[in-house]
Amino acid sequence: MNYQQAKIRADILKALAHPVRVLIVNALADGERCVCVLNELAAIDQSNISRHLASLKRAGIVSDRRDGMKVYYRLETPCILKAFECAVEVVRADTKRRNKDLKAV
Amino acid sequence: MNYQQAKIRADILKALAHPVRVLIVNALADGERCVCVLNELAAIDQSNISRHLASLKRAGIVSDRRDGMKVYYRLETPCILKAFECAVEVVRADTKRRNKDLKAV
DNA sequence: TGACCTTATGCTGATATGCGCATATAGTAT
DNA sequence: ATACTATATGCGCATATCAGCATAAGGTCA
Numbered sequence: 001m002n003y004q005q006a007k008i009r010a011d012i013l014k015a016l017a018h019p020v021r022v023l024i025v026n027a028l029a030d031g032e033r034c035v036c037v038l039n040e041l042a043a044i045d046q047s048n049i050s051r052h053l054a055s056l057k058r059a060g061i062v063s064d065r066r067d068g069m070k071v072y073y074r075l076e077t078p079c080i081l082k083a084f085e086c087a088v089e090v091v092r093a094d095t096k097r098r099n100k101d102l103k104a105v
Numbered sequence: 106m107n108y109q110q111a112k113i114r115a116d117i118l119k120a121l122a123h124p125v126r127v128l129i130v131n132a133l134a135d136g137e138r139c140v141c142v143l144n145e146l147a148a149i150d151q152s153n154i155s156r157h158l159a160s161l162k163r164a165g166i167v168s169d170r171r172d173g174m175k176v177y178y179r180l181e182t183p184c185i186l187k188a189f190e191c192a193v194e195v196v197r198a199d200t201k202r203r204n205k206d207l208k209a210v
Numbered sequence: 211t212g213a214c215c216t217t218a219t220g221c222t223g224a225t226a227t228g229c230g231c232a233t234a235t236a237g238t239a240t
Numbered sequence: 241a242t243a244c245t246a247t248a249t250g251c252g253c254a255t256a257t258c259a260g261c262a263t264a265a266g267g268t269c270a
Contacts, residue, residue: 045261046218070267080191086117090166
């Protein structure tokens, strides 16, 4: 793998690497949602959610569709959810390891 | 999922979200490597590689082992590689979509 | 048209990240 | 102890990211 290829992968991961964006992607797992609903995922300004959605869209992870006044976002590549499972596995393994280290003391 | 849980996942993804760290993890896929080898993955300062390794370690993604003067790093959770596959899938799907859009014009 | 609702964008400041250089630390060897 | 190799850390600078506020832009409805 060369640097350019690594950068492409890194950019996708970076697009996912924020708590609010993780919440958004997770919420979209079951299907499309309008911004108004996603707004309630975290206690932050509406403009902020809008920007997070924009960066997910830029990365190709979600796409949007307007219906009247509302805009609906949906996952373009549900495989993204696997990346989360993996993250959980890292944390779980890490916790287990640290506990073992503690016992060894 | 609450914000705290989302943050934990985001922190793992963030630890992976840099071209150099992607290169490192990719290089470790086949087994442990010493820093001296990882140093050659990209044209950057040695101190920089060291820091990237430290952040991967902090996240629990790699672990290290000293042998004489050398320090060897290895993947602690190989499932990380799946996250990359997923990133590739996102890019591929995105490219395909854009091409279709172009044809539609 | 004007009032209203939903979502996006410009601006600015605060904080985080990444980099190289110099230097510290750990280990080996003479 | 000295010299040498390998890796990590302190520092300062440049740039990126994120937040909120204000406001624009797109759409509805009376």
